[in-house]
Amino acid sequence: MGKLNIKQIEHLSIPGTYEDGDGLRLVVKASGKKSWVLRFQVGGKRREMGLGGVPDVKLRDARNEAFAQRQLVQKGVDPLAEREATRLALAKAMLTDQSRAITFKCIALEYIAAQRNGWKSAKHAQQWENTLTTYAYPVLATLNTEDITTEHILKVLTPIWQIKPATASRLRNRMEIVLDAAKVRGLREGENPARWRGHLYKLVPPRARLKTVVHHPALPWGEMPAFMQELWLHGDLSYKAIVLSVLTV
Structure with missing residues (x-):
């Protein structure tokens, strides 16, 4: 007691x-x-x-x-x-x-706002906003940064990696920066899924290896009748197939 x-x-x-x-x-x-x-x-x-x-x-x-x-x-x-x-x-x-409520878009907007005055021009900030809005936000906007994986990053980049390599490269770098900012704030752990070295480098071809698509100039419309006649008179069925394709476009 x-x-x-x-x-x-x-x-x-x-x-x-x-x-x-x-x-x-x-x-x-x-x-x-x-x-x-x-x-x-x-x-x-x-x-x-x-x-x-x-x-x-x-x-x-x-x-x-x-x-x-x-x-x-x-x-x-x-x-x-x-x-x-x-x-x-x-x-x-x-x-x-609390961090679950802070999405990728929130971190991106806060980062842009914090860096805006330090960038050389307002155009640079606008480019950041445009690329993220057009390509990244449709996939990442509402996701918590901790939940973003390599698959999410590839889903953003793959559609434009070969047809718009310069834009895709800048976009990848910007996503990496946003995710790094989230990590510094303690909102995510582990490796950055948007990093290039030792990671995405193994999954998508470097810009230097991408072949630039060169489009042939369009045939002037005034030369089209003679061109079509030449194809038709060639005799080969494959040439006639081209004529048919042109006429049915």
Whole structure:
């Protein structure tokens, strides 16, 4: 049984420490504030742990909490370290919940706004907005940055990688920067799925290896009758097929 009782606790006014037993003590401050403290020893070190103040924490509750913490000590667990680990886990969970609401588009817009004054011209900022709006946002806008994978990046880049290589390359770089910004803010972990070296380099051909498509100039319309007649008179069925294709376009 403890040494303190409810009436004693109510009337204690002299500053000091009042033992209840088994390490539980009531500390009375000069201001009149009263609080519960548990003293214990772990790994040869004496520790003190606050259990709350009076009247919020009643005598029975303080004893129950002290008993629970002593059980941890008997198992070799430091109650203070355990409390801190729990606090950090809860804080991380709250941060994770909050970060889920911050999408790729949010990070991109914030990055552009932060960098706009440092760029050489307003045109550069507009180019950022245009490429992301046209190509990236249809796939990534509403996704949390933590959820974006290589497959998402390829879904953005593949349709334009060979037909618009310069635009695709700039777009890839901008997506990489946005995801890096998210990582710096603690909103994602791991490697950047939009990085080039050692990653996308293995999945899509470099710009230098892409063949530039050269379109033949259109035949002037005035020369079309003679061209069609020449094809028809050639005799080969493949030439006649070309004539048919032209006439049915």
